[in-house]
Amino acid sequence: MKLKEYTVREFRSIWDSGTVKVDSQTTCLVGKNEAGKTTLLTALYRTNPIIPADAAFDETYDYPKREVEDYRFAVETGDRDEAVVVECLYELDAEDTEAVTSVFGPKVLSGKTFTHKTYYGKAQSRLLLTADEGAARKHLADNPALPDELKTALTGATNWDAFADALDAAEATEAVKALKGLVAKVREKDLPSYIFNSLIWPRAPKFLYFDEYYQLEGKPI
Secondary structure (H helix, E strand, O other), X not given: OEEEEEEEEEEXXXXXXXXXXXXXXXXXXXXXXXXXXXXXXXXXXXXXXXXHHHOEEOHHHHOOHHHHHHHHHHHHOOOOOOOEEEEEEEEOOHHHHHHHHHHHOOOOEOOOEXXXXXXXXXXXXXXXXXXXXXXXXXXXXXXXXXXXXXXXXXXXXXXXXXXXXXXXXXXXXXHHHHHHHHHHHHHHOOHHHHHHHHHHHHHOOOEOOOOOHHHOOOOOO
């Protein structure tokens, strides 16, 4: 999985960074002192930090100081949406795609990219991932360990509730039990959320950020 681009908004000294493209090998930020380079990197780091406790954006400390009270009031009154602090575009590689399609079939994903949005508040993030739920159900129904009658009922299910009802009415074989467990997890939220949280995001690259080079241990060459 690769980060392709990201945008930082309403964070410290940055109101809107514009899209920052990320090269597959090396990306270099160049600018004057106090231009916002550290702020850009700090914001990105917090979206998926190697230290989990760092994954938080606090509007009290991180929102542009002069505007924070107006921002809070506008959100509370519904005059504006919450700020998307960092918006990242990722591209899945072959192994990432396989992790999803091995469970839900080759047609479940409509593309190789997804968007991850991070908001103020600890662990406040949302995603934009498109999944074909009908294709996923059809793939799960086409299980050689299931009896033909159950396959037919599952294939005809138009939503996950109907799919689960068909499983409940079937004999509780090991294959049925396993499928019921998976479907229960999907129904807790929705299919895109399950795919993202269970199959994709655990594979996302962790970010490491430091600016104190004296902490690095030197080695003789």
